[in-house]
Amino acid sequence: MNYKVFMLALAVLILSILFVYEKYENQQQSLEKASLKEEVNIEGFGAKGNDDKDDSTAIQEAINYGVKHALGKVKVTGNQRFILQEGIILKQGIELELGKNTTLEVQGDFRVFEIMKNASITNGIIEVSDKNFSSEVLYFDGEQNFWSWETSSIEGMNIINTSDENTGTAIALVADHSNEFISFVDFSSIKIVGFRTGVFIKAETPTGKYNFVNGNRFINLTLDDCVECIVIESSKSIPNEVSGNQFTDFQIQLSDATEEVLKVSGSDNRFQGMIWDVESYASETKIVNFSAQSMRNSLISNVNETYIVDQGDDNSYYPQSTP
Numbered sequence: 001m002n003y004k005v006f007m008l009a010l011a012v013l014i015l016s017i018l019f020v021y022e023k024y025e026n027q028q029q030s031l032e033k034a035s036l037k038e039e040v041n042i043e044g045f046g047a048k049g050n051d052d053k054d055d056s057t058a059i060q061e062a063i064n065y066g067v068k069h070a071l072g073k074v075k076v077t078g079n080q081r082f083i084l085q086e087g088i089i090l091k092q093g094i095e096l097e098l099g100k101n102t103t104l105e106v107q108g109d110f111r112v113f114e115i116m117k118n119a120s121i122t123n124g125i126i127e128v129s130d131k132n133f134s135s136e137v138l139y140f141d142g143e144q145n146f147w148s149w150e151t152s153s154i155e156g157m158n159i160i161n162t163s164d165e166n167t168g169t170a171i172a173l174v175a176d177h178s179n180e181f182i183s184f185v186d187f188s189s190i191k192i193v194g195f196r197t198g199v200f201i202k203a204e205t206p207t208g209k210y211n212f213v214n215g216n217r218f219i220n221l222t223l224d225d226c227v228e229c230i231v232i233e234s235s236k237s238i239p240n241e242v243s244g245n246q247f248t249d250f251q252i253q254l255s256d257a258t259e260e261v262l263k264v265s266g267s268d269n270r271f272q273g274m275i276w277d278v279e280s281y282a283s284e285t286k287i288v289n290f291s292a293q294s295m296r297n298s299l300i301s302n303v304n305e306t307y308i309v310d311q312g313d314d315n316s317y318y319p320q321s322t323p
Contacts, residue, residue, distance in 0.1 A: 039072070040066045040071055041077070042058050045061045046061075054084070056084050056085055070093075072093060073095045073096075077102055078099055078102060080102060081105055082105070083104075087114065088114070089114050090121065091119060092116045095119070095121070102123075104127070106133065108130055113139065115139065115140050120153045121155075122157075126160070127160050128162065129162050134196075136172040138154060138170065140173045142173075142175030142182050143180050153187070154185075154186075154188075155187075155190075157189075159171070159190065160191070161193065166194055166225070166226070168195050168197075169196060171187070172201075172202075174203075174213075175212060176202070178209045178210075181211060181212050182214075183213070183215045185217075187217065192224070198229045201213050201231070201232045201234075202242070203235075203242050205240045213242045213245070214245065218245070218250070219249060220250075221250045223250065223251075225257055226258065227258060227260075228260045228263060230263070230271075231260075233265055242269070246269070249273055250273030251273060252275045253276045254277050258287070260287055264290050264312075265294050267295040267296050270297070271298065272299075272300040273300075274301065278302075278307060286309045287307050288308040290308070290310045290315045297312070301317075304319050
């Protein structure tokens with residue numbers, strides 16, 4: 001009898017070992033195939049779409065694997081919804097590519113993606129559904145020292161807040177310590193809906209060397225139902241400078257929640273595009289504010305000076321009211 005029990009236990013142990021080994025082999029084969037394709041798919045790390053489980057760890061592990069094995073692309077594809085309950089560090093050298101209809105749903109209040117230099121995101125939807133969200137969706141830290149030879153970019157994304165609370169910030173570029181800078185990063189074809197702040201750019205006063213956020217391009221940007229659409233905070237020039245950033249061909253849709261379209265400090269920033277339904281939502285409101293720390297900024301839009309406060313120096317805006 002003891003012999004039969006022993007043999008049964010041994011058989012169970014062998015089957016268990018074979019099961020674990022087969023699972024390991026399948027995962028390794030999946031990763032090896034990904035390696036041959038020079039890309040990584042998050043499903044190889046346990047992420048499953050539409051299962052209402054947190055996929056944050058799987059996505060971060062896929063990114064880490066891509067860095068370790070010098071693979072340039074991490075893919076999140078299919079018309080599926082993946083859940084994020086923790087923030088992701090998008091590390092150097094990684095392009096996160098989402099399907100055009102792939103959704104990453106943010107559940108909780110945390111910085112969703114911190115973007116390191118030479119990292120990028122293409123396509124997809126990031127949806128904030130938590131009413132308590134007060135953080136940033138895409139965060140660029142000047143500590144990374146973004147410069148012209150880097151490949152950092154964001155393209156083709158929808159960033160939406162569906163909580164009905166107009167909270168949080170969609171995109172933030174912040175240089176908040178000495179010798180930090182963010183320059184020449186490209187943002188193209190991005191739609192931002194329902195946030196407290198759409199795009200936030202800030203250079204804080206440093207204690208030592210200068211910091212700046214200069215020369216970044218935002219092309220074909222759509223902002224809808226935001227409290228503050230574009231906010232720039234800095235001095236006119238050094239030591240904390242936000243200058244030469246370009247917002248071209250933007251479309252901005254006002255709503256009952258909108259308080260300001262542009263809140264601008266810094267110098268030589270350019271804004272060109274369409275601002276919709278100003279008369280309906282801002283009949284007696286100044287929706288464009290050039291602060292006392294602004295200089296030589298320009299706005300070309302359908303909004304005239306009736307809706308503009310200009311406390312700065314040599315700012316320009318077209319069209320202007322006729323006498």
